[in-house]
Amino acid sequence: SNLSKIAKKPPGSSADASHEVSNRQKLFITDPISPGSIFFLPNGTKIFNKLIQFMKLQQQFKYGFKEVVTPLIYRKSLWEQSGHWDNYKEDMFRVEGHDTSKEEYGLKPMNCPGHCMVFKRFDRSYSELPLRLSDFSPLHRNEASGALSGLTRVRKFHQDDGHIFCTPDQVESEIAKCLKLVDMCYTKVFPLSPELANEVYTLELSTRPEHFIGDVKVWDYAETVLKNILNKFGKPWELNEADGAFYGPKIDIKVTDHTGKYHQVATIQLDFQLPERFDLKYKDRDNTYKRPIMIHRAVFGSVERFMAILIDSNHGKWPFWLNPRQAMIIPVNTKRQGQVDACKDLFLKLRGQGNENSTDPIPLNSFHFNADLDERPEPVGYRIKDALMKNYSYLIIIGDKEVETGRYAIRTREDRQLEHLTDDEIFNKFRELEKHYK
Amino acid sequence: SNLSKIAKKPPGSSADASHEVSNRQKLFITDPISPGSIFFLPNGTKIFNKLIQFMKLQQQFKYGFKEVVTPLIYRKSLWEQSGHWDNYKEDMFRVEGHDTSKEEYGLKPMNCPGHCMVFKRFDRSYSELPLRLSDFSPLHRNEASGALSGLTRVRKFHQDDGHIFCTPDQVESEIAKCLKLVDMCYTKVFPLSPELANEVYTLELSTRPEHFIGDVKVWDYAETVLKNILNKFGKPWELNEADGAFYGPKIDIKVTDHTGKYHQVATIQLDFQLPERFDLKYKDRDNTYKRPIMIHRAVFGSVERFMAILIDSNHGKWPFWLNPRQAMIIPVNTKRQGQVDACKDLFLKLRGQGNENSTDPIPLNSFHFNADLDERPEPVGYRIKDALMKNYSYLIIIGDKEVETGRYAIRTREDRQLEHLTDDEIFNKFRELEKHYK
Ligand SMILES: [Zn+2]
Numbered sequence: 001s002n003l004s005k006i007a008k009k010p011p012g013s014s015a016d017a018s019h020e021v022s023n024r025q026k027l028f029i030t031d032p033i034s035p036g037s038i039f040f041l042p043n044g045t046k047i048f049n050k051l052i053q054f055m056k057l058q059q060q061f062k063y064g065f066k067e068v069v070t071p072l073i074y075r076k077s078l079w080e081q082s083g084h085w086d087n088y089k090e091d092m093f094r095v096e097g098h099d100t101s102k103e104e105y106g107l108k109p110m111n112c113p114g115h116c117m118v119f120k121r122f123d124r125s126y127s128e129l130p131l132r133l134s135d136f137s138p139l140h141r142n143e144a145s146g147a148l149s150g151l152t153r154v155r156k157f158h159q160d161d162g163h164i165f166c167t168p169d170q171v172e173s174e175i176a177k178c179l180k181l182v183d184m185c186y187t188k189v190f191p192l193s194p195e196l197a198n199e200v201y202t203l204e205l206s207t208r209p210e211h212f213i214g215d216v217k218v219w220d221y222a223e224t225v226l227k228n229i230l231n232k233f234g235k236p237w238e239l240n241e242a243d244g245a246f247y248g249p250k251i252d253i254k255v256t257d258h259t260g261k262y263h264q265v266a267t268i269q270l271d272f273q274l275p276e277r278f279d280l281k282y283k284d285r286d287n288t289y290k291r292p293i294m295i296h297r298a299v300f301g302s303v304e305r306f307m308a309i310l311i312d313s314n315h316g317k318w319p320f321w322l323n324p325r326q327a328m329i330i331p332v333n334t335k336r337q338g339q340v341d342a343c344k345d346l347f348l349k350l351r352g353q354g355n356e357n358s359t360d361p362i363p364l365n366s367f368h369f370n371a372d373l374d375e376r377p378e379p380v381g382y383r384i385k386d387a388l389m390k391n392y393s394y395l396i397i398i399g400d401k402e403v404e405t406g407r408y409a410i411r412t413r414e415d416r417q418l419e420h421l422t423d424d425e426i427f428n429k430f431r432e433l434e435k436h437y438k
Numbered sequence: 439s440n441l442s443k444i445a446k447k448p449p450g451s452s453a454d455a456s457h458e459v460s461n462r463q464k465l466f467i468t469d470p471i472s473p474g475s476i477f478f479l480p481n482g483t484k485i486f487n488k489l490i491q492f493m494k495l496q497q498q499f500k501y502g503f504k505e506v507v508t509p510l511i512y513r514k515s516l517w518e519q520s521g522h523w524d525n526y527k528e529d530m531f532r533v534e535g536h537d538t539s540k541e542e543y544g545l546k547p548m549n550c551p552g553h554c555m556v557f558k559r560f561d562r563s564y565s566e567l568p569l570r571l572s573d574f575s576p577l578h579r580n581e582a583s584g585a586l587s588g589l590t591r592v593r594k595f596h597q598d599d600g601h602i603f604c605t606p607d608q609v610e611s612e613i614a615k616c617l618k619l620v621d622m623c624y625t626k627v628f629p630l631s632p633e634l635a636n637e638v639y640t641l642e643l644s645t646r647p648e649h650f651i652g653d654v655k656v657w658d659y660a661e662t663v664l665k666n667i668l669n670k671f672g673k674p675w676e677l678n679e680a681d682g683a684f685y686g687p688k689i690d691i692k693v694t695d696h697t698g699k700y701h702q703v704a705t706i707q708l709d710f711q712l713p714e715r716f717d718l719k720y721k722d723r724d725n726t727y728k729r730p731i732m733i734h735r736a737v738f739g740s741v742e743r744f745m746a747i748l749i750d751s752n753h754g755k756w757p758f759w760l761n762p763r764q765a766m767i768i769p770v771n772t773k774r775q776g777q778v779d780a781c782k783d784l785f786l787k788l789r790g791q792g793n794e795n796s797t798d799p800i801p802l803n804s805f806h807f808n809a810d811l812d813e814r815p816e817p818v819g820y821r822i823k824d825a826l827m828k829n830y831s832y833l834i835i836i837g838d839k840e841v842e843t844g845r846y847a848i849r850t851r852e853d854r855q856l857e858h859l860t861d862d863e864i865f866n867k868f869r870e871l872e873k874h875y876k
């Protein structure tokens with residue numbers, strides 16, 4: 001396989017890198033008051049929200065997912081039915097009220113059983129399938145406290161989670177669609193190692209393990225389907241014999257970063273068990289009830305861990321659209337009121353800042369850039385250097401000449417070359433970058 | 439006071455109305471597997487997300503809030519420090535791991551202590567104040583199961599929560615800003631009873647209760663500040679003598695719906711206690727450390743309850759921007775391929791549906807309307823009636839003449855009058871409505 005060309009390194013601890021960048025950019029903190037739960041600070045929240053916004057748009061308007069918001073705590077009986085209480089109990093948090101009833105709940109470690117409840121509630125017809133549900137709920141898993149670290153080993157996290165309920169006939173095309181979204185993400189929007197071109201991510205198929213449930217024939221069929229899909233997809237893939245989940249075979253996707261390290265991100269799992277355990281069924285064309293197949297899939301995997309992978313590869317040099325520090329505006333001479341005023345006007349324009357005294361609301365889907373203004377009484381060279389240190393994507397420098405012409409000097413983080421643009425041109429440039437995830 | 443003109447009715451049970459509308463529009467379900475937690479179905483999730491998106495934009499780009507994402511479970515010691523373990527224990531859920539450590543956590547019923555942790559982590563300067571944090575975390579309160587009902591009495595809910603840390607000098611202007619946001623919401627964006635004009639919401643000031651903590655002088659000062667603000671604000675307000683929280687006085691905002699029923703929504707509370715309990719401080723201009731004041735505020739209050747209020751007043755006739763059923767596209771004759779094709783093209787255009795085979799991502803901040811297509815082989819009159827029953831905001835009807843001219847017949851839910859618009863004109867019309875929350 002072509003994969004041998006990549007010097008695979010085991011995933012190293014990216015905790016140091018993300019802590020260093022986080023401290024510098026104020027992205028997140030952790031605290032013993034809630035071990036393994038991230039406090040996202042305003043800058044980290046911006047990145048977190050943008051990643052989720054990107055994924056929701058792709059899922060919903062390109063791949064037919066419907067978003068749901070489901071409960072976080074469920075009675076013990078749900079987890080008994082799903083099998084988690086038997087197989088996953090140690091990793092779950094128990095919840096109970098203080099009142100006398102002492103009802104016992106489990107804090108959800110995954111969304112699947114909740115989505116089965118949504119499927120089951122209505123009389124489902126074949127015409128509703130494939131039914132694709134997505135969910136960005138917070139999930140909790142009781143990782144050992146010694147293993148907790150930064151964004152990578154956490155107890156609370158969010159997945160870009162989705163479950164597809166479909167007929168056996170639909171499995172192939174549904175998984176092909178999942179792979180297309182994975183491919184778009186990792187080659188186009190988040191290329192962690194552009195120089196690797198075709199090999200920025202790898203595919204692995206894990207087949208029937210020693211301990212499994214269900215019918216060997218169904219397993220064989222499903223594995224053949226997955227192999228066909230992978231072969232048609234045309235990228236190299238590897239076989240992990242007997243490494244599937246006990247409920248079905250799966251495809252794991254690992255991205256390779258610029259250092260050659262690989263990270264598990266996306267996963268696509270076939271599941272014959274949960275539909276059985278929850279007695280899910282749909283009415284087929286022939287009016288008989290049949291069992292749907294369930295596909296679990298995530299593209300980022302854990303959004304928190306995906307942020308750690310991004311930080312590990314960019315060291316805080318975020319692409320413009322994700323950067324909580326998109327532009328620093330710098331008046332050359334902070335004593336020149338004309339310069340400072342022009343800077344302030346541009347600052348308000350780029351932030352799309354509304355007037356709190358107007359009763360007009362800020363419009364839906366409007367653009368608001370993370371622009372800052374450095375009018376400290378320090379030499380301009382010092383302030384430019386400081387903005388570069390802080391990883392601003394763009395520096396906009398306004399002196400007398402710029403005020404006079406209305407064309408402001410703008411440069412990127414990487415290139416000293418100055419362009420001169422009007423405020424509208426800057427806004428439109430930024431809008432195009434953000435719109436297209438650049 | 440002018441308020442006597444409004445025939446105040448006590449808040450009735452809106453559970454029936456919201457269940458009826460929810461069943462018809464598939465907004466949400468509840469289930470004994472998680473009593474008091476809402477399962478938002480895809481249509482309900484759309485409304486829920488839009489409300490939050492609206493509020494985030496106003497808070498962040500008009501009123502200077504910074505969003506954070508904070509943990510859901512905290513060690514018991516946090517709740518002891520905040521006073522919740524003593525005063526609020528019965529309403530909280532306990533959480534613990536299954537492992538031997540048996541660490542004891544509380545599932546958060548409110549965001550305030552988590553925000554205090556964020557404030558406290560950094561050495562804060564007067565120049566950072568007012569610091570305004572917002573948070574849309576799920577909250578859990580263990581309401582008695584007998585009291586649970588629909589969207590109004592729940593155990594899991596989301597607040598449009600915010601905490602302002604400020605100096606005593608800043609209290610007045612900060613609260614005035616909160617009132618401006620409240621006013622914009624309830625008079626401009628969500629007018630529940632337009633005919634009441636100035637009296638769509640009422641303001642109530644609750645003052646020092648019998649049992650209180652802190653210094654009477656500080657209370658007196660704070661109450662005077664609040665009275666001054668209310669008087670300056672110019673709307674009628676009522677005094678609820680001795681009805682404040684034990685930690686500070688508050689302003690409650692109640693909206694009146696079209697039936698005359700009033701509902702508590704927004705609240706603005708001054709708090710001298712939590713900053714004390716968490717020993718919060720900032721470095722002032724004179725280099726001494728001082729105690730900030732904390733303001734708790736929410737405009738919707740519980741997003742779930744606010745949805746119930748909206749449903750109760752609109753009975754499923756959502757304004758366009760919130761409607762999960764914005765437009766139904768209907769070919770006059772479903773056997774005419776030209777009509778069906780034109781309908782499908784319009785459907786894809788209004789949904790902003792991307793091609794799953796293209797590697798171009800769906801752009802950020804793009805518009806995607808909830809358009810549906812009814813090509814069932816039923817008489818056109820039947821399908822029009824059905825779409826009206828389902829509360830679609832617009833009906834777009836395409837016959838041979840429309841296909842020929844490229845101008846489609848469009849009418850509103852309320853008015854039979856047809857307009858003839860091109861696909862671009864329809865898209866732009868919808869975009870303007872949605873942008874401006876119409
Ligand atoms: Zn799953």
Ligand SMILES: [Zn+2]
Nearest residue numbers: 548549550734
């Ligand atoms: Zn609070």
